Amino acid sequence: MPDFPTDLPTQWATELNLPVSVPLNLEATLFCGQAFRWQRVSPEEREPKVFQAVVGGEVLELSQQFSSVEPHSPASELLVRCTAEAIGGEPLKKFVPHYLGLDDDVEKIFPPPFRSRYPDLVAAAMRYFGLRLMRQAPFETLISFMCAQGMGIKLIRRQVSLLARAFGNPLAAPPDLTIDSPHENSYENLNTSLSQLPQIQNFIAITAYKFPTPEQIAAAPVSVLTGCTNNNSIRAKNIRRVAEAVADGSLNLNALLALRCPLDEARETLMRFSGIGAKIADCVCLFGLEHRSAFPIDTHVRQYLDGWFGLKTKTASLTPAGYEALCNEAKDVLGSPYAGLAGQLLFHTWRRDVRHLKEV
DNA sequence: CCCCAGGCAGCGC
DNA sequence: GCGCTGCATGGG
Numbered sequence: 269m270p271d272f273p274t275d276l277p278t279q280w281a282t283e284l285n286l287p288v289s290v291p292l293n294l295e296a297t298l299f300c301g302q303a304f305r306w307q308r309v310s311p312e313e314r315e316p317k318v319f320q321a322v323v324g325g326e327v328l329e330l331s332q333q334f335s336s337v338e339p340h341s342p343a344s345e346l347l348v349r350c351t352a353e354a355i356g357g358e359p360l361k362k363f364v365p366h367y368l369g370l371d372d373d374v375e376k377i378f379p380p381p382f383r384s385r386y387p388d389l390v391a392a393a394m395r396y397f398g399l400r401l402m403r404q405a406p407f408e409t410l411i412s413f414m415c416a417q418g419m420g421i422k423l424i425r426r427q428v429s430l431l432a433r434a435f436g437n438p439l440a441a442p443p444d445l446t447i448d449s450p451h452e453n454s455y456e457n458l459n460t461s462l463s464q465l466p467q468i469q470n471f472i473a474i475t476a477y478k479f480p481t482p483e484q485i486a487a488a489p490v491s492v493l494t495g496c497t498n499n500n501s502i503r504a505k506n507i508r509r510v511a512e513a514v515a516d517g518s519l520n521l522n523a524l525l526a527l528r529c530p531l532d533e534a535r536e537t538l539m540r541f542s543g544i545g546a547k548i549a550d551c552v553c554l555f556g557l558e559h560r561s562a563f564p565i566d567t568h569v570r571q572y573l574d575g576w577f578g579l580k581t582k583t584a585s586l587t588p589a590g591y592e593a594l595c596n597e598a599k600d601v602l603g604s605p606y607a608g609l610a611g612q613l614l615f616h617t618w619r620r621d622v623r624h625l626k627e628v
Numbered sequence: 629c630c631c632c633a634g635g636c637a638g639c640g641c
Numbered sequence: 642g643c644g645c646t647g648c649a650t651g652g653g
Contacts, residue, residue: 301634417635423651424634498649502637545636566634583643586635590643615634 280329282353282360286346291374293398294319294332294346300399300616301421302555304412304428305479316347322432323367324355324405325478327439330364351439369400372560377610379603389576393617401609402555406521407514408479409556410538413548414507415497423498428479430496435480435488485511506543513541526558534559546591554608562608563595569611570594572618577601 298306298319310318310331318331329349348360355363365371374397383390415427485493485508493504513519519541524534534557535549544552550564565573570586573579579597581590604610619625 413634416633418633418648418650419635420633420651422633423649498651500649502648506636543636547635551634564634567632568634585644587643619634 280349282350288344291398296396296399304425326352377606404556406556410552413551432477435484436477482511482514486515531559563611
């Protein structure tokens with residue numbers, strides 16, 4: 269078991285207690301596969317659990333203190349620490365609840381007809397009640413899910429860490445932890461760092477580097493980028509092309525936010541790029557662009573749609589038309605105003621309690 | 629050795 | 642529109 273430092277980064281600019289009056293399952297929210305840079309930094313079994321990530325270019329730390337013994341009691345308190353006082357111009361008191369998606373009404377995830385039809389399933393999913401849809405940085409979400417095709421979540425996390433390490437700006441490092449070559453993004457050290465990654469990825473790669481800007485990835489040599497993308501050069505080239513488009517303004521992610529743009533238009537825009545299909549576009553829309561009705565279908569979702577609801581597809585492989593059809597059928601069965609959140613909750617339940625996948 | 633992982637594009641039919 | 646294949650690698 270790794271030796272966890274007690275207080276990782278530098279000085280905190282802000283520490284605050286944030287009362288939370290709605291259900292929140294912080295651990296499930298951070299580790300249900302929608303975010304890849306969050307890390308638990310407290311020792312195993314220690315309560316409260318402490319989590320860190322680089323968010324908005326700053327280190328954000330969250331831990332949840334419950335005000336009652338009930339594990340999912342609506343009343344809880346978040347201990348928030350950050351290396352800045354605000355993120356994206358917003359004070360943390362406003363930013364954190366918005367970032368964690370606490371404004372969604374989780375009581376409405378499963379409407380009464382669904383509850384009465386699938387009582388056992390709903391009961392099982394309630395174990396993760398309070399799982400939320402986060403509002404993550406669009407570009408980071410986009411690149412992260414482009415790394416996701418045919419990979420396990422563990423491998424996705426590694427790719428995202430490598431990208432940050434190779435191309436992102438380093439944050440101020442804690443004095444007792446030495447990072448090899450934190451001063452510059454030294455490409456020539458990447459191969460050695462690959463072998464050291466099992467050791468360093470526990471925290472350094474997660475909390476010591478900002479996620480690269482579009483400009484940084486657009487300027488990256490494809491060969492080095494390939495080293496970060498599981499040695500898949502096609503994926504590296506696709507990622508570079510997308511980063512170039514964001515950097516030169518031809519792809520404006522902010523214009524695709526749910527407030528400004530319907531879901532169909534956002535996913536069509538994303539799917540014009542090589543390397544982005546329906547599933548990845550839906551993930552970006554759901555986790556990075558606030559499209560609450562997006563419903564990504566991956567191999568796990570396909571499995572539970574079949575196993576729990578009997579929704580099968582005629583074809584072995586999920587064709588574009590088959591994807592859209594299955595998507596609509598799933599939304600019909602759920603009948604939920606929060607289809608995306610319902611899907612994510614079921615995704616997590618399937619992986620944890622049916623497939624028994626512990627690793628995130 | 630096998631198969632599977634938060635898939636997608638390019639091809640032949 | 643459908644189905645097969647390449648892409649890469651770690652883990653069960």
